[in-house]
Amino acid sequence: MALSPVLSRYWDEPSSWTLESYLRHGGYTGLTTALAMSPDEVIGTVKDAGLRGRGGAGFPTGLKWSFIPQGDGKPHYLVVNADESEPGTCKDMPLLMATPHVLVEGIIIAAYAIRASRAFVYVRGEVIPVVRRLHTAVAEAYAAGYLGTDIGGSGFDLELIVHAGAGAYICGEETALLDSLEGKRGQPRLRPPFPAVAGLYACPTVVNNVESIASVPLILQNGIEWFRSMGSEKSPGFTLYSLSGHVNNPGQYEAPLGITLRELLEYGGGVRTGHRLKFWTPGGSSTPMFTDEHLDVPLDYEGVAAAGSMLGTKALQIFDETTCVVRAVLRWTEFYAHESCGKCTPCREGTYWLVQILQRMERGEGNDSDLQKLLDISESILGKSFCALGDGAASPIVSSFTYFRDEYVAHVENRGCPFDPRLAELMVGEPMS
Known part of the structure; x- marks a missing residue:
């Protein structure tokens, strides 16, 4: 294209x-x-x-x-x-x-x-x-x-x-x-x-x-x-895609709606040299994540929705295989907990407890019940908060469980992050147990 x-x-x-x-x-x-x-x-x-x-x-x-x-x-x-x-x-x-x-x-x-x-x-x-x-x-x-x-x-x-x-x-x-x-x-x-x-x-x-x-x-x-004449029938026109993260040439890429991430990565010089794509967001951190299986999903409103996510703000955050999914999700969840206005209980309380559980898992103190708790709390937030902030906080957790549940299990079984433990210490601000 x-x-x-x-x-x-x-x-x-x-x-x-x-x-x-x-x-x-x-x-x-x-x-x-x-x-x-x-x-x-x-x-x-x-x-x-x-x-x-x-x-x-x-x-x-x-x-x-x-x-x-x-x-x-x-x-x-x-x-x-x-x-x-x-x-x-x-x-x-x-x-x-x-x-x-x-x-x-x-x-x-x-x-x-x-x-x-x-x-x-x-x-x-x-x-x-x-x-x-x-x-x-x-x-x-x-x-x-x-x-x-x-x-x-x-x-x-x-x-x-x-x-x-x-x-x-x-x-x-x-x-x-x-x-x-x-x-x-x-x-x-x-x-x-x-x-x-x-x-x-x-x-x-x-x-x-x-x-x-x-x-x-x-x-x-x-x-x-x-x-x-540009874009697709239901999503016509041009738009700006923000390509960031583990990509050789991050930046703004203007393209017709319906272009794929595979095509955009070609313009962006590909995933950083020597690495491969692990997961990515089609529309910012509040949209359910995709993996390398979704490289050819048309990046328009219908195409992304049909694949199980949202086009959102077209913020394509690219993560390679060196990234710990749990750590990335914790980062996003901490952001939503901090930015919750506190008006409704599901979001105010739910985001707080999601952060506590994820931090516990990163410290190596997680247990088997935490896996279900994360999903239960996300379910209590999704569609039940006053605005879409709650949905945005739950989406990374639910979608990451869909594609990377084994990584959460590894955090429990290995008593901490299976990636570099020093990064996990920096993440939660406490020494590993």
């Missing part, structure tokens, strides 16, 4: 983030096209193109926009989720560093479509350079008349606010993000009502991922057929 970069086609150019550079590459022509259409026609175009949310769930973007009630007399809001915190995921931040104006243009088009006069970008607070670059791009757009009042003489007004979060992973969940944006503690809301009905400030709100919104100007600029 040939890679033809679209979003990333001029990331390597000097000053690619400036308005001048963006205009030179056809920037804001999609906005001109959109403003010549009615808002409903813009929604229809995005619907017909088949653009699916690039933040993890893959929900059709145009359909999400169409849920916003019209003529309700309430203000409408557009919120862009740029709180990229999923382990292994690093596609939105490079995009914002290289070409922030494609997001700004996408925001204006999306806001016009849903009839919103105010939009927000909620950025992960730790990435200060990205926050600064976004502020600069927004200022350039205001100065050029792309934001503010009467944009392009259309009569459409839009104010855009860049908001830096405080570093909580849970704020990547859309309703927790909205609470945080309102100045409250970031915790998931009970749904229904959904954000399309009662979102930010209890008004109709669309929450979209950075890459989803950044794809919109290109659809308006090049047309529905052009977008559908």
Whole structure:
């Protein structure tokens, strides 16, 4: 499969983030096209193109926009989720560093479509350079008349606010993000009502991922057929895959949806020299893991789901045969236990006890009953927590048992990690017994 970069086609150019550079590459022509259409026609175009949310769930973007009630007399809001915190995921931040104006243009088009006069970008607070670059791009757009009042003489007004979060992973969940944006503690809301009905400030709100919104100007600029010429029938278009871990050339690889890991590894120089693939994640650490048996699974929403996982954020973390599965799962579980907001009991208590058991196994103090306990606790979390964080915490454990149960058994029978025991000591911070 040939890679033809679209979003990333001029990331390597000097000053690619400036308005001048963006205009030179056809920037804001999609906005001109959109403003010549009615808002409903813009929604229809995005619907017909088949653009699916690039933040993890893959929900059709145009359909999400169409849920916003019209003529309700309430203000409408557009919120862009740029709180990229999923382990292994690093596609939105490079995009914002290289070409922030494609997001700004996408925001204006999306806001016009849903009839919103105010939009927000909620950025992960730790990435200060990205926050600064976004502020600069927004200022350039205001100065050029792309934001503010009467944009392009259309009569459409839009104010855009860049908001830096405080570093909580849970704020990547859309309703927790909205609470945080309102100045409250970031915790998931009970749904229904959904954000399309009662979102930010209890008004109709669309929450979209950075890459989803950044794809919109290109659809308006090049047309529905052009977008559908890439990817698969149910997952059309292009996307960014984050290739990391034990690979010779890690980085961002833009490709049509449906490419396989085998093909991406060819572009990435393969698994690190002298080693072989052991397991990998198709969409970040919260998605069930795959093994070398899944190298030819099409990396689109249907293909990955049919194989038993989720495409998620397309964060392909690659692990070779030197990696202890139990240790890797413990690392992820410690992250989820730390980032649990504590609102619901299954996640708050479940992730804590998963960490205790896994650490015990790494110290060589595990027993046969711990194997079943891990699965029982995971079952108590999966599908029963307030938001998807609980599911994300249980997924690595359940899937690792599917493919590597013998490694867990070895930890019990060998009284510790069968790999390098010194690494296990560093892992749990205590000497081996």
